[in-house]
Amino acid sequence: MRYLRRCSSVSCRWESILSAASAARWSARLGPIEEHLHAVATESELPDFAVGMCVVRIEESAPSLRAVLLRAADGEVLSDDDSLLLFRGLHILGGARDREACQPLLRLLRRPFQDVDDLIGDIVIESLANIVTGVFDDDTTPCSP
Known part of the structure; x- marks a missing residue:
């Protein structure tokens, strides 16, 4: 019985290694994520x-998407490509339920209305509630008065 437990443990490790190797092969076939991010931005x-x-x-993809979100939240002027990456990236982060994007998004939304409207105007009307719900990190303190 002890032998079986050890074999199953080794088997699980091999399955994990093979799964990671398979994911790496697929990742290589599908191209670097930077190519996809570039397409999203341009x-x-x-x-x-x-x-x-x-x-x-x-x-x-999240680190790059969060980086442009942080720059926008800090009030940096974004290029046209970065503005489009922010707009589309917020949908991606919300859809993927990336909780690390919550606080930067809330910071962005606290900026003056015109700044927010210039960056993500259509989102405010169409899908901001869904995006915020998707990235919500259970921290309600920034929402308190």
Whole structure:
């Protein structure tokens, strides 16, 4: 019985290693995440495949998406590409339920209305509630008066 437990433990490790190797192979076939982020930031038509890759590979795409969100929250002037990445990236972060994006998003929303409207105007009307719900991190202190 002890032998079986040890084998199953080794088997689990092998399955984990094979799964990681398979994910790495698929990742290599699907291209670097930077290519997908570039498409999200620059293509005039919504790049469905690139958006999907950013959601599925959120561990890889989130740092770049959060970085542009932080820059916007800090009041930096964003380039056109970065503004589009912010706009689309908020949907990606919300859809992927990236809780680390919550506080920077709330900071962005506390900026003057015109700044927020210039950056994410259409989101405010259409889907901001869904995005905030998606990234909500259970910390209600910033919402208190």
